[in-house]
Amino acid sequence: MQLTKESIIAASLEILSEYGLADMTMRRLAAHLNVAPGAMYWHYKNKQALIDATARAVLQPLFDAPTAALEQACMRLREAMFSYRDGAELLSAALANPALRAEMEAVLAASARSDGLPRPDLAAATLLSFVLGSSMMDQAALQQAELQEITVADTGDAIRTLGVDSDNFTDGLRAVIAGMSN
Amino acid sequence: MQLTKESIIAASLEILSEYGLADMTMRRLAAHLNVAPGAMYWHYKNKQALIDATARAVLQPLFDAPTAALEQACMRLREAMFSYRDGAELLSAALANPALRAEMEAVLAASARSDGLPRPDLAAATLLSFVLGSSMMDQAALQQAELQEITVADTGDAIRTLGVDSDNFTDGLRAVIAGMSN
């Protein structure tokens, strides 16, 4: 059947989950869709555009159903990134685009406002930075630990302290929000 | 003359400053050093090892002369990243290495302790995440703005609000530290 922006994104998310960001190449995507590599460029002008669109798909739950409480919104952002292999790395590549960054900050700022924070825009920018930075480093560490999961026995606890539900993340998040509350 | 780890790092920092991270390739580095591409692999086992070593060089000032005050330590971290083109992106690639991350957090934790914060390790982890995340996004936006500097007139103020001395960064930093002070 015909290639569409949507079918390309679906394939993109599949490759991401199964093989990771390094294997999310234009050529592999094309092969997965039974199409010549050049075909991709009729739908997306380059790889960066594809990365942006894929990142938007990862963030879609947050755009569709915003959360009132800022803390919960940040947790959902982290969970969205952890839903896909290399999700945080993908988002860090996409958030270099100021437009996407602004959209994401707008979502968080709305939550900050409904929480009654005095400087919602500052809170949004600060929290986006924190969640992105910590998720990137934690997901990287988590995946490195998984590579040795077979070799090293019983690292379960060490891994859990770095995963989606890391204590350092939750505590840090609450401290940052406390700092924004004056 | 002979190739050394040091001469390779020096060349790496030069290419980084002049052409950016995308052009910091093993082949370009080799060409710059008048050597065959394969020669690099006698000194560094792969590109990730070279990235780590280059990132360490960028962070060297912070390791050599630690700063007592946590706020100032974070400012210096940001400045170190902004000293090189794509410096923040380079560090985000390197801080995926848990060992380097731990070293950097140890430096910040020492400052947090001398500031008398109740949870210095949490403060270090939280602030590293924040500084990394915001520096990455800000430097990306800054460099995109510079690309259009010739086309668009008088964006000086807009650029300044995103640069090393961004107001959002300083205010966010202070709020985070305030949140960690209980």
Add this chain to the structure above:
DNA sequence: ACCTGAACACCGTTCAAGT
């Protein structure tokens, strides 16, 4: 409008062989 074929200019990495 949508895609193929084929090319261009690159990558990281390995490894026998040289000195």
Add this chain to the structure above:
DNA sequence: ACCTGAACACCGTTCAAGT
């Protein structure tokens, strides 16, 4: 010990030409 030559298996992107 340190490096070259040459290859292997890839990349992103462009673009004439086909349907």
